[in-house]
Amino acid sequence: MRKQCSLMLAIGLALPAVVGVTACSSRAKNMQADAAEIPSATVAAVTRETITHTLNLAGQFQPYQVVDVHAKVSGYIKHIYVDIGDKVRQGQVLAVLEVPELDAQLKGTVAEVAHSKDEITRAQHELSRAQAEHSALHADYLRLKQASAAQPGLIAEQELDDAQSKDLAAEAQVDAAKAALAAADQQSEVAGADNERISDMNAYTRVTAPFDGVVIWRDADTGALIQAGTTSDIQTLPVVKLSQSDMLRLRLPVPEDAVQFIHEGAPVQVRVDAVGRTLTGKIVRFTRDVSLATRTMETEIDVENKDLSLAPGMYANATLELERKDNVLTVPLQAVVKNGDQASLLVVDRQNHVQPRNIQLGLQGSMLAEVTNGLNEGDRVITGGQAKYQPGETVKPLLQQVSTNDTDTEQGNGGE
Structure with a gap:
């Protein structure tokens, strides 16, 4: 009887402990089930980054300037000093032309200049003679006039009139000498201008480089006849083609x-x-x-x-x-959902609840997009599978690292 009572007492004491262990095990299983039901979400933080939009293009190099170097006078190539590929400096002589008739014209203008100078000298001497003669005749007339005024009748009127006539004639000779000297000066200027023109034309027999460059083609050889490149109705041949x-x-x-x-x-x-x-x-x-x-x-x-x-x-x-765009708020492009002109995304708040948010976009790169309104720095946005989440739903955020800078490269026509 005593043994039965002891057995029943032991069973009574063990039963609550078993019930307690069973209850704890059930609560743990429920918590694990609740944790398994909270979905995870990949998120990225809203940060300030740099977005660049670039354009790739294929281009072709061109000379800064390229010109056909012509001769300004017609003549035969006497010497040509350059060939293709030669580097030349501005003012360097490329070729020399032989123009015999131009040499003769130059000698003629030199002689004309010398002759005009001699004419000026002769006119100056003639003017000096006329002025001296006029001075003497004028003095004679004044003395006779003064004597006649002092003693009327002393000088015959005819003699006085002859002296006055000679004075006026000498004065006219002075004016004529001055005109002749002016004409000689003008003729000298004409001869000088003609000489300068022919000298300039003669200087053009030396074909020079208009700028520093490279000879990329040569069209003339020694002895070739080159036409003056000053008329538009003749297809003239250049001496060389020069490229800067x-x-x-x-x-x-x-x-x-x-x-x-x-x-x-x-x-x-x-x-x-x-x-x-x-x-x-x-x-x-x-x-x-x-x-x-x-x-x-x-x-x-x-x-x-x-x-x-x-x-x-x-x-x-x-x-x-x-x-x-430097230092602007950015989000990954995969976080943005577009519906026409409207852009939105899902934000995970501090309590890990999902919140929809409308945003305004700025510059877009290849991986990042600028957000001009709707987000703050540090906000967390879901970067994929947005259709799986409901507003207000609790999620387990998994932070994703994104690029700090983004360059969107567009390929233009002919770009590689």
Whole structure:
């Protein structure tokens, strides 16, 4: 009887402990089930980054200036000192022409100048003689006139009239001598101008370089007859073709939709694969005119080429920076949901609840988008699978790292 009571007492004491263990196990399973039901969500923080929009274009180098060098006078090539590929300096003699008739004209003008100077000397002497004669005759007339006035009747009227006539005639001779001297001066100026003109024409027998450059073609040889390149009705042959290659123009066809971003001074990265060079330039000029045929605007970049390592005609790939936004609020593009013109996304608040948010976008890159309104720095946004989440739903955020800078590169016509 005593053994039965002890057994029943032990069973009574053990039963509550078993019930307690069972209850704890059930609560743990419920908590694990609740945790398993909370979905995870990949989120990214709203940060301030830099977004750049660039445009890649293929361009071609052109000489800064290129010109056919003609002779201004007709003649035979006496000497030619350059050939293709030669580097020349401004003012350097490229060729010398032989023009015999021009030499004769020059000698004639020199003689005419000398003759005109002699004529001036003769006219000056004639003027001096006429002035001296007039001075003597005028003095004689004045003395006779004074004597006649002092003693009337002393000097015959006829003698007085003859003296006055000679005085006036001598005065006229002085005026004529002055006119002859002026005519001689004018003739000397004409002869000097003619001599200067012929001398200038004679100087054109020496064909010189108008600027520093490279001879890219030679059209004349020694003994060839060269026509003067001053008449438009004759197809004259140039002596050489000269290219200024120490400075090149890189011409780029900018598409119509990018014209609004083109401005002088904009930086351009240039890659020349033919010589393995990368350089930095700036937009110097553009046509401000869109071609109807290609819908592009010609834009030029000046590139220094002192060592002539770049050749006109080479191709280059250029990267133009169209837009750049620094220190702006950004979100990953995959976080943005667009519905027409409206953009929205899902934000996870501090309590890990999902909240829809309408936003306004600015510049968009390849991975990031600028947010101009609707978000604050540090907000967390869901970056994928937005359709799986409901407003107010609790989620377990998984933070994703995003790029700190983003460059969106657009390929233009001919870009690689």
